[in-house]
Amino acid sequence: MQYTLLIIxxxxxxxxxxxxxxxxxxxxxxxxxxxxxxxxxxxxxxxTAFEYFxxxxxxxxxxxxxxxxxEWVRFTEFLHIDLGILLDPISVMMLVVxxxxxxxxxxxxxxxxxGEKGFQRYYAFLSLFTFSMLGLVIATNIFQxxxxxxLVGVSSYLLIGFYYTKPSAVAAAKKAxxxxxxxxxxxxxxxxxxxxxxxxFDFGVLTSGDASVFASTAGVSFMGISGMSWAMGLIFIxxxxxxxxxxxxxxxxxxxxxxxxxxxxxxxxxMVVAGVFLVARLFPVYEVYAPEVLHGIAxxxxxxxxxxxxxxxxxxDIKRVLAFSTISQIGFMMVGLGVxxxxxxxxxxxxxxxxxxxxxxxxxxxxxxxxGSVIHSIHNNELNHMGGLRKYLPITNITFLIACLAIxxxxxFSGFFSKDEILSACYKFSPYMGATMTFIAGLTAFYMFxxxxxxxxxxxxxxxxxPHESKFAMAFPLVFLAAFTVFAGWIPFGHFVTSDxxxxxxxxxxxxxxxxxAIAVLSIILATIMYRKESVxxxxxxxxxxxxxxxxxxxxxIDEIYIFIxxxxxxxxxxxxxxxxxxxxxxxxxxxxxxxxxWTSVKIKDFQSGQVQQYAYVxxxxxxxxAGLVLFF
Amino acid sequence: xxxLNNMLSGxxxxxxxxxxxxxMFFAGIYGFLSRKNLLMILVSIELMLNAxxxxxxxxxxxxxxxxMEGFFFALFAxxxxxxxTAVAIAIIINIYRNLTSVEVGELDEMxx
Numbered sequence: 135m136q137y138t139l140l141i142i143x144x145x146x147x148x149x150x151x152x153x154x155x156x157x158x159x160x161x162x163x164x165x166x167x168x169x170x171x172x173x174x175x176x177x178x179x180x181x182t183a184f185e186y187f188x189x190x191x192x193x194x195x196x197x198x199x200x201x202x203x204x205e206w207v208r209f210t211e212f213l214h215i216d217l218g219i220l221l222d223p224i225s226v227m228m229l230v231v232x233x234x235x236x237x238x239x240x241x242x243x244x245x246x247x248x249g250e251k252g253f254q255r256y257y258a259f260l261s262l263f264t265f266s267m268l269g270l271v272i273a274t275n276i277f278q279x280x281x282x283x284x285l286v287g288v289s290s291y292l293l294i295g296f297y298y299t300k301p302s303a304v305a306a307a308k309k310a311x312x313x314x315x316x317x318x319x320x321x322x323x324x325x326x327x328x329x330x331x332x333x334x335f336d337f338g339v340l341t342s343g344d345a346s347v348f349a350s351t352a353g354v355s356f357m358g359i360s361g362m363s364w365a366m367g368l369i370f371i372x373x374x375x376x377x378x379x380x381x382x383x384x385x386x387x388x389x390x391x392x393x394x395x396x397x398x399x400x401x402x403x404x405m406v407v408a409g410v411f412l413v414a415r416l417f418p419v420y421e422v423y424a425p426e427v428l429h430g431i432a433x434x435x436x437x438x439x440x441x442x443x444x445x446x447x448x449x450x451d452i453k454r455v456l457a458f459s460t461i462s463q464i465g466f467m468m469v470g471l472g473v474x475x476x477x478x479x480x481x482x483x484x485x486x487x488x489x490x491x492x493x494x495x496x497x498x499x500x501x502x503x504x505x506g507s508v509i510h511s512i513h514n515n516e517l518n519h520m521g522g523l524r525k526y527l528p529i530t531n532i533t534f535l536i537a538c539l540a541i542x543x544x545x546x547f548s549g550f551f552s553k554d555e556i557l558s559a560c561y562k563f564s565p566y567m568g569a570t571m572t573f574i575a576g577l578t579a580f581y582m583f584x585x586x587x588x589x590x591x592x593x594x595x596x597x598x599x600x601p602h603e604s605k606f607a608m609a610f611p612l613v614f615l616a617a618f619t620v621f622a623g624w625i626p627f628g629h630f631v632t633s634d635x636x637x638x639x640x641x642x643x644x645x646x647x648x649x650x651x652a653i654a655v656l657s658i659i660l661a662t663i664m665y666r667k668e669s670v671x672x673x674x675x676x677x678x679x680x681x682x683x684x685x686x687x688x689x690x691x692i693d694e695i696y697i698f699i700x701x702x703x704x705x706x707x708x709x710x711x712x713x714x715x716x717x718x719x720x721x722x723x724x725x726x727x728x729x730x731x732x733w734t735s736v737k738i739k740d741f742q743s744g745q746v747q748q749y750a751y752v753x754x755x756x757x758x759x760x761a762g763l764v765l766f767f
Numbered sequence: 768x769x770x771l772n773n774m775l776s777g778x779x780x781x782x783x784x785x786x787x788x789x790x791m792f793f794a795g796i797y798g799f800l801s802r803k804n805l806l807m808i809l810v811s812i813e814l815m816l817n818a819x820x821x822x823x824x825x826x827x828x829x830x831x832x833x834x835m836e837g838f839f840f841a842l843f844a845x846x847x848x849x850x851x852t853a854v855a856i857a858i859i860i861n862i863y864r865n866l867t868s869v870e871v872g873e874l875d876e877m878x879x
Contacts (some may be wrong), residue, residue, distance in 0.1 A: 515807075744875025747800055754796065 135201045138182055138219050141175045141229065142272065145265035152258035161253040168257035169240040176233040186226045187630055192205035193336045196635040198222045198338060201272060212333035218274035222339060223631040224414055224488060228271035230403050231495045235620070236264045238397040238611035244505055245607035246395055246527055256296060258392070263289035267404050271411060275335035276325050279412070283376070284409065287314050288715070292401050294392040306388035313385040317375020324368030331361060341418040348423055348755040366424035370413065370431055377409025378461045379468065380438040384693055386461055390453040394506030397453060397596070402460050402497035402502050410491055412465045416631060417484060422475045432472020432563070435741065436570055439465025439688070443577040446677075447584065448686045450503050450517045455585050456498070462578060463494050469571060470556040473563035474633060481633030482562070485556030485640070489627040496622055497540040500615035504534040507608055508589055511601040517585070523593030528599040531590050533616040536584045540619045542579035543654045549621035550651070551642075557650055568646070576653040583661035594670045783826040792818035805859045807867040809852065816848045 137457035148171040150162055159167075192347050203218035240260060247253055273279035286313075295307030329335050331351045339347055354361030373379075378386040389401045400406070413420065413431060420428045439462045446458035467487045474483025507530045508523060509515055524531040540549035553575060561568030603609070628638040664671045676683045685691065741752075791814050798811030820841045827837025863869050 502846070745872065747871060751800055754800070 135182065135185060135199060135221065136425050137178065138201055138221065138229075138272070139459075141178050141182070141233070142219070142265065142268050144693060145268065147171075147384070149258050149261035149265060149724035152254055152261060154255050154500040157191075157383070158256070159254050161248075164254040164257045165244045168243060171235070171261065172237040172240045173545020175264075175268075175442045176237040179229040179233040182221070183230050184224050186221055187223075190221075194637045196223050196630075198635075203274060210260075210333075213329060213335070214560065215277045216275055217278055219272045220274040223390065223635055224240070225271045225409065227488065227492060227631055228411060229268065231492055232267050232271065235399055235403040235495055235499045236260070236267075238499065238615060242398075242506070242608050242611045243393070243395045245605040246506055247393060250393075252296065256293075258397075259289055259292045260399070262295065263405075263577045267408075267660050270292075270408060273337070274414075275337055276340070277335045277414075280318075280325060283372070283408065284318065286405050287318070287376075287466070288310060290314075292684050293396040293400060293461055294389050296393055296396070297391070297606075300391070303391040305400060306385075310385040310389050314375045315383055318370045318372050320375075324365050324370075324372065325377065327361070327365040327368060330406050337415060340416065343418060343422075344767065347515060351423070360424075362419075362423040362428050365396055365740050366420055366427045367430070368415070368569055370409075370418065370427060373409030373412040374434065375409070376412075376552070377406050377464050377468070378438075379409065379434050379465070380441055381692060382695060383438065383442065383461050387454050387457045387689070390451070390457050391576070394453065394502060394509060397457070398499045398502030398506065401457065402498040406464055407467065407491050407495065408459060410464060410471065412488065413471050414484065417474075417477045417674040418473065418476060420471075421474075421633075428472050432469050434568070435465045435470075435472055436567060436574075437465075437470025438462070439574045440570065440577075443574050443581065445686050445689050446575065446581040451515045452517055452520070452589065453515055453586060455517075455581065456501055456505060459501075459578065459582065460498055462574065463498065463541070463562040465554065466556055467491050467494070469567070470559055472700050473559050473567060478636070478638060482555060483559035483640070484633035485628055485631060485638065486552060486559050488631045490552035490556055492627070493506050493540065493552045493619070493622050497537040497547075497549060498558035498613055500533060500537040500619055501541070503539065503608070503615065504610055507604045507612065510598055510604060510608070513591075517588045519595050520589045521592040522590070525592040527590075527603050529603055529612060534586060534590070536616045536619055538582045541582050542577055542658060543650055544658075545647075545651065546578075548621070548646075549641075552627075554642065554647045554650060555640065556714065558646045561643075561646055572646075572650050572653060578656045579654040580661050583685075584665050587661060587665035591666050593700070598724060610747070620767060630764070638764070694753065781825060781829045784821060786820040788792065788821040788825070791815070791821070800821055803870050803872060805862065808871060809855050809859070812855075813852065816844065820844050 148167060151165060155164075164659045187196070188201065190199055199221040201221065203216060206215050208214040231335070233328070240257070243256065247256055250256065254763070259473050260558055263286065266282050266289055269282035270279055273282060284421075291307050291311040294310050295304050297303045324591065328340075332340065332347050333353065334340065334347065346423070351361045351365075356364055359367075371382075375382045386406065388403060388722065390397055392401070408626065442458040442461035442465065446455050446462060449455045449458060465522075467490050470483045470487030470490060472483070473486065474481055474485075476484075508520065511527060512523070514520070536573060538545065540547035543550045545551075557571055557575065560571045604612075626640065628640040632638045663669070664675075677751045795811045795813075795815030795818060799808055800816065801806050802811060823837045823841040823844070827834065831837070859869055862874070866873060
């Protein structure tokens with residue numbers, strides 16, 4: 135399956151070509167190149183998935199295929215960084231997800247970004263992002279993953295800051311980059327920690343279940359926590375940064391400053407699930423050697439899911455609602471992984487988490503593209519400028535409704551199946567966890583329908599010009615993804631992606647499914663009562679719980695806390711003294727050296743007078759001096 | 768009085784030759800440092816060279832009688848001094864043509 139290399143290389147070539155030619159290309163040509171390349175690699179990925187899942191199964195277990203493997207840098211006898219391609223169920227699934235969403239976004243952007251300044255640059259960055267993300271998922275070792283991990287961060291930074299003349303976009307881009315970079319420090323330290331003891335970076339070796347690899351970690355502990363827990367916990371911090379887990383989630387809502395298709399691709403479907411993918415990739419290690427970290431991941435995920443869902447209920451910017459919804463759903467995936475065991479029925483959570491990743495990518499991209507379509511037609515993000523748009527945007531309305539039903543967990547849409555599996559896994563882990571997650575699922579249904587009714591129903595707002603349905607290039611991705619959302623749930627996912635790569639039949643747990651559907655339907659009815667027509671209930675509720683409402687609208691003041699810690703504590707009491715030291719000690723030493731040299735040279739420059747006799751005189755004196763020294767000492 | 772006696776009886780001691788060459792050499796140094804005219808500086812240099820030549824000859828004659836290296840060295844030095852003088856005179860003439868002066872104090876243009 136050597137052709138999988140093309141899947142990686144084509145976007146890179148496309149990035150280089152678009153990047154170098156830039157404005158020498160007509161926007162249409164640039165868009166065509168970007169979309170065509172994505173089309174080709176989408177087909178290739180589908181073919182890869184088909185070939186992999188058909189021919190690479192031995193006795194019911196999918197094998198790991200490594201079509202390409204090059205040693206790149208060798209450090210020690212054991213430790214070397216390789217580059218290669220690793221195909222296993224999760225990476226093949228990610229290839230399909232990334233190329234599909236990226237292809238759709240490329241097509242969508244042809245219309246959405248039409249006439250924007252820097253259209254070619256936009257397409258170059260999209261290709262760069264696709265290249266990095268694909269490289270991340272097919273990485274054979276943790277270091278290769280780290281390299282692409284950073285590349286993904288850079289392309290995200292570039293795309294958030296695409297409107298670089300807008301100060302808020304620049305600030306958001308910097309915020310996203312700094313927060314994730316800060317988390318990646320934990321990731322790097324974790325990698326070094328892990329590789330120091332295991333003497334390998336290779337995923338194949340790490341996840342092979344061979345206990346001798348981890349033999350040297352036995353008995354290693356630091357501050358009362360075992361060495362492996364430290365390593366895996368630090369690696370998870372990297373994943374938490376990219377996947378916007380509390381308290382590192384602050385960058386994601388601001389990242390909505392980027393163009394909407396970018397939000398759909400990077401900040402909903404692909405990059406933000408990199409953390410989930412990382413945990414899934416190292417899952418056997420977490421499960422056996424750091425189970426308490428895995429449980430920690432479950433609790434962090436659950437808290438984040440709840441926290442973000444509550445905030446999503448009161449936000450008024452539609453993209454921010456979707457952003458918090460994304461954070462909440464990623465929380466679901468993390469919980470799925472956290473509560474999972476390894477193999478067979480125990481590995482339900484793992485399978486469910488990957489399933490949810492797959493379906494969520496599709497319907498969340500659909501939601502964002504739908505929101506983009508709305509924003510494109512009325513040029514505003516705010517919920518209170520919308521209402522009654524269903525007459526003007528019929529396609530957007532229907533597809534958005536499908537996505538909302540999917541995320542709310544209504545059968546037969548895809549979200550129902552994946553979310554239900556996660557809930558079953560949670561109930562198996564502990565009833566409290568299951569109940570909490572069911573409650574959050576209800577909240578999800580509520581805030582999504584609040585958004586839906588807010589945009590498409592309710593009181594009509596006056597617009598500068600009549601809103602119009604989007605062009606074909608924007609409508610097609612909506613319909614395509616909606617089709618995916620409707621049918622993806624019926625994929626027998628357990629036959630493809632499981633924790634031990636063996637076949638496993640999913641059985642719906644009808645009690646869990648019944649409860650969650652009932653709660654979702656109740657929430658939707660509640661949202662319908664409150665938001666379908668103009669009503670005083672939301673206002674009353676808001677004034678009733680004014681404290682909670684205010685805190686949630688301010689996103690529980692997390693950003694303010696960050697600002698306080700950085701500006702008031704770190705900048706004031708750490709950075710300022712260091713800056714003083716830098717200026718008055720280090721710089722002063724350097725300046726002192728320079729000025730001493732200058733002073734000396736001014737003093738001695740008169741020796742070079744050009745007067746030959748003076749030179750000869752000095753020479754003579756020197757000779758006499760040396761002669762005297764030789765003679766008398 | 769031994770030296771005087773020896774000199775009178777035709778035996779010239781080595782110190783006498785060295786004394787002459789010493790005086791010539793320091794006269795040369797003094798002239799080189801104090802004269803302002805390029806030609807006079809050149810003469811001073813010649814004076815120093817000749818002092819050195821005398822030393823060569825004298826040391827050969829007194830310390831290694833029967834050998835010829837010192838004499839030959841002196842001959843080479845005289846030949847080279849002649850060439851060098853020719854070149855120096857040429858340079859001085861060119862300087863005179865350009866500056867209409869052969870004062871050494873004015874020749875500090877090339878310090879930078």
